[in-house]
Amino acid sequence: MIADVVTWLTDSSHWTDTKFDTGIWTQLLAHLKFVGIALAIALLIALPLGLFIGHTRRWGWLVAGANALRALPTVGVLVLLTVIISPHFQGRTDTGFLIPTEIVLVLLAVPPILSNTYAGVQNVEPGIRDAAFGMGMTGPQVLLRVEFPISLPLIFSGVRSATLQLIATATVASYLPLGGLGRFIYDGLAQQDYPQMIGGGVLVAALALLTDLVLATIQRYVVSRGITRRFSSKQAVPDSRIAAVHETDGAHA
């Protein structure tokens, strides 16, 4: 079976479009399109909202409410929205399916980004906030120059987890007659072409791993070393227990 899957994946005719079949590249682009649109919308909603709630400490219930959304079964909501929305787009069926799919994906991606952004800003040490205001920063300056960069690790982990869920769930979108890598899984299932079905699964897994790797790399370059504490060994972090001993070398150097 594994050999069959490898054969399916390495067959170059499966990668490009043919008269009868859509190729892997095209479905990959479609998959990325679903994910990209949803991620962009979710970021536009959740990032400013999370920053605002964390900074002002108001409307915290919104975060709790968003988290409760996670109990909703994604497939169920997708089907429900499709049944409600798609009849309004007769003749343009793709839009009729695309809109419910994107709504579900956005609903999925908002909670992790929102709650992590909020938690990140809220967890900024009070002393640091106090110092920032005390230096004469305005509210927006404190938020953008201090709270936001310090929250970045948590924000990134929220975005990464949201992206992984989007890639996974965009697969389910192929349950509707839409493209994406899930197409291979559902078509393989329907045609009892199991190498194709499993090959589709492998592709989705590979995409998820690769995307996470890309995001991890971006995170590495965007987040300050002062926060990740990736210091070269010769600039070791002082051990708090022997801080008093280190003290003097700085003082009288």
Next chain:
Amino acid sequence: MIRFDAVTKRYPDGTVAVDSLELTAASGQITVLVGPSGCGKTTSLRMINRMIEPTSGTIWLDDTDTASMATHELRRQIGYVIQHAGLFPHRTIVDNIATVPFLLGTDKKEARKTALELLERVGLPPHFAKRYPAQLSGGQQQRVGVARALAADPPVMLMDEPFSAVDPVVREQLQDEFLRLQQELGKTIVFVTHDIDEAIKLGDQVAVLRVGGHLAQLASPVELLSRPIDAFVAGFVGRDRGYRALGFTTAGTLSTRGEPTVTLGAAIPKGTDTDTWLLVVDAQQAPQGWLDLGADFTGHETVSDELLYRGGTLATQGGTLRAALDACLSSPSGRGVVVDDGGALIGSVTAREVLELIEARETERQP
């Protein structure tokens, strides 16, 4: 100059943190606010840069009502140092120090140059500039905190228990350097602490606050020690205050007597009839410790390090009465060792002589 004019802070739940406070912090001086927790000292400090807004009353910064300024403008003119330094973990040390100049729109290169100078000024080596706060110890971070507050050269500095989170040895070091820095800079400083010893050491004037935000006494440290206004202040200032007050009176020229000495490394002298304790000095005449001539020197030919008693502080000619008395009390021979500013031996005094000097001062003061 900072002036509190009938300033009150009352919280919505009715607690009064500060109760019609009248206080003037003179220009170029250190004013310390001290008191037990809940006395409103931090609240008072934070009302100056409007981190907390007063319920009523006015705080004047020279001739300006602070309430008339935009808060961020006000704060940029006032240096602010807090307990754990509150450095920005994502910025390098040099950029942390340059925070306010950046806010004020100073040229980045110029601001970093000033920041580097300040780094040296607070006693940190220049190669720390590119480090991050997490790479510094608590005491080093606190130095950076002070440098950051000084960066825009504000005339006024607010310091909220800046040295209380570091261990006692480092704290004393930071206090000494802070005093030295203030001598050079002459800022108007309001300093909050719960430690009365710190208050007395650092303050030009000390304001003792009691719970509920009442000012109990505003006085110079020596006056606070010698004339506490009531039982609360007396209790808060604590024991030994008579002794500690001596730390503010210079001894003047102590009439010392010559002290026989032996140099480190010389042969152990025998059969002196003065008494059993002999002072040991090094080649530069700096006192090293005492030699007990009554002891058993089997196996030793010369005066070596391991034979010395090192108990005994040194008094400086021109130092305080407290240091002179302490030198006597801590010396195993009962004779306090007096040295010059270079650390070389001048002679010795006894506790009796220092006490006579203290009594003479007291009579001088009485009319």
Next chain:
Amino acid sequence: MTVLADSTSSSPLHFAQYFLDHSSEDLRLLWSHTWLSVVPVVIGLLIALPLGWTARRYRWTYPPIISITGLLYTIPSIALFVMVPPLLGLDTLDPLQVPIALTVYSVALLVRVVADGLASVPEDTVQAATALGFRPVERFFKVELPIAVPVIAAGLRVAVVSNVSIVAVAGTIGLSNLGQLFTQGFQLSTPDAYYPPIVLGIVLCVLLAVVLDLAVVGLNRLLTPWRRAVPS
């Protein structure tokens, strides 16, 4: 009023009627959904405990264990479902494929939770227990594990709630659970929308998630009576 009794009414509010009309089938789906949501988490926890303990006990094993399990968690659920049979030599659509995949997820999530939970036990407590003469295994079960319960319970809540949603995904590739109500509803919705099975599926899934979440919360309270002690 005959409309209300008509089980083919398409109003979303008629899911209760739909449930009554198909109760035996629906209860079967609910039961299998519950089963699929709970068992993998329990097995996953049993596997995660020794792994998490190892990651904590031998610090050098922490990075590899956490990265590998983290990597597993990255794989989308539906991909894992279809990849399990060939990797383990099972038949495609073997009834075990979904439980196995979900167990893998639970392990992936819970190893980190267990390791972090054990890390939350104060070092002083561990040393005191050692000094009192607990042997390592005894100490783990009688001291460290109980103290780590709140952190582990928080992880279990996430695992159980997300499982309920993932199991429904498995319904779309033909496995028998509440996810099938969505498939049925979708098929019945051509040409006209037919809501009752879809809404019923969503309602039952949410209820199940809430009940299981509360169960974990209750279990946590039961296992940590000292946390209810109010300092006087």
